Amino acid sequence: MPLRIAVSGGIAAGKSAVCRILQQGGADIIDADDIARELVAPGMPALAEIAAQLGPQFIQADGTLDRVALRAHVFADASAKTRLEAILHPRIQQSLQQRSEASKSAVVAVAIPLLSPQSRARAYGWLDRVLIVEAPQEMQIARIRARDGSSEQLAAAMVAAQLDSAGRLPMADDVLINDGDLSSLEHWTRSLLQRYQTLATG
Template sequence: MIVGLTGGIASGKSTAARLFAERGAAVVDADRLAREAVEPGTPALAAIVRRFGAGVLRPDGRLDRAALGRLVFRDAAARRDLEAIVHPEVRRRMQALIERFRAAGAPVIVLEVPLLFETGLDRAVDLTVVVYVDEAEQLRRLMARDGLDREEAEARLRAQLPMEEKRARADVVLVNRDGVEALARQIDALWTYAVRPNRTGQRKGNADAP
């Protein structure tokens, strides 16, 4: 079974992915693959420099993600150009990992993908799971986590589907407002009733997790 795990920025996707891994799932982290895709010497990094200039590089030749973010989160066309460079490479790496996990007999594979719906990857999984917090809490967490001012944080939120739309499109919603233990209980319920090993990939319909 393949589970597509997503949510808004700063909603707690990585925490949820870790909890799934603790229960035996193989996790594919799209953010990690995106970082690997733009390491020095990669075709993707070269393409980024051609499009955005050498100002998006740090002195050591690595991508300056903060500098690039300041460019693309305020410019939808620039963001689309970046996605056209990075997303195909991420998909290639993701498919390779899925095949490796399947060959190893992994019963459940979780794809942790921030832009699951935006990129159409929701159509390639058996179950979509959204980690949900309301937008006010999401904004507060993002500002605190990344040291952003309100304007910068709001620009990053606008670059993704609104949280309420993701919630409406999900098969299962995990509400992450009461801490890790509460989130873990919801994942335990989901694991038991929907994605535990040897269950079929049948969708369960849109509902909040118990």
């Protein structure tokens, strides 16, 4: 069984960059966002459930999910967000676990952006460790604006809507503070990977 590391943290903190560095070092990467996209492909049961529970207006003429409209809807409606999560999260958790168990790598990094202490205890007890990637809030906002072209107000709202550091850190076995350049992030990520590889083989 590989050593299974959850990679989580705030929006635009650098989780994807950390996963790329881990992958370059030989770790297998399994991404919850990729699985979520697979689950809502045309013809998939989860897509039909979304249409039934949240409304057919979120399905486009070509049968694909209107992600922009749905994202805006659940951002403004907490009950819709809860219903969407009830459709997707159990399926995502099951797929992540199955794929991580099937991996042939010594270390598997499981990217779970929305991991919380509650979901860690309830649905992700099979994980061996949790790596939290953190960044200063002003850097998160700047990265969101550069990535999405969002206004500063929207970017700040997106950061504020997520679990904050105080909520994330209690579940962390390891913490990476991504407040420098890429070379610094690479150095600390590779150091962690060496530790994980030692744990996996020892």
